[in-house]
Amino acid sequence: MANETLPLVYKGHPLRRKDNIIYYGSMADKYIIMIQVMNTRKVKDLDVASKVLVQLQLTDPDLKSRDRVVKKSEKDSLYAAMDVAAVWLDRALAGK
Numbered sequence: 213m214a215n216e217t218l219p220l221v222y223k224g225h226p227l228r229r230k231d232n233i234i235y236y237g238s239m240a241d242k243y244i245i246m247i248q249v250m251n252t253r254k255v256k257d258l259d260v261a262s263k264v265l266v267q268l269q270l271t272d273p274d275l276k277s278r279d280r281v282v283k284k285s286e287k288d289s290l291y292a293a294m295d296v297a298a299v300w301l302d303r304a305l306a307g308k
Contacts, residue, residue: 223298236297243282243304244271245297249290264293268300 220227228235237244251263268283283300287293 222294223302225298225301236294237301237305239271241305242271243301244269245301247290247293247297250286261290261293262288264288264290266293266296266300268297268304 222236225237232249234247234249235244236247246267246269248265248267249261249263250265251261252259253262254260264287266285266287267281269280270282272280282304285296287296
C-alpha cells in the first residue's frame with residue numbers, strides 16, 4: 213500500500229493533469245471535462261490561473277477533436293472552472 217498512489221478525486225470523479233491541462237472525469241464514461249489554464253499571474257512567488265478554458269467533451273475516439281466539444285466556457289480562476297466543471301459533468305452523466 214505504501215507504493216500505491218491513490219488518484220486525486222474531486223466530487224467523486226478522478227482528476228488527471230498533464231502540463232497546463234486538467235482532465236476531470238473518467239474516459240470510461242460518455243463525457244469528460246478538459247480544463248486548460250491559458251494564463252497565469254504571480255501572487256507572491258506562486259503562479260495562479262487567471263484565464264481558464266473549460267470544455268465538456270464526448271469521449272468517443274471516432275469523433276474529431278472539434279466535434280467532441282459539447283459545451284465550453286472561459287473562467288477567471290481555477291476555482292470557478294472546477295465549480296462549473298463539476299455541475300456540467302454531473303448533469304451530462306445523469307442525462308439531463
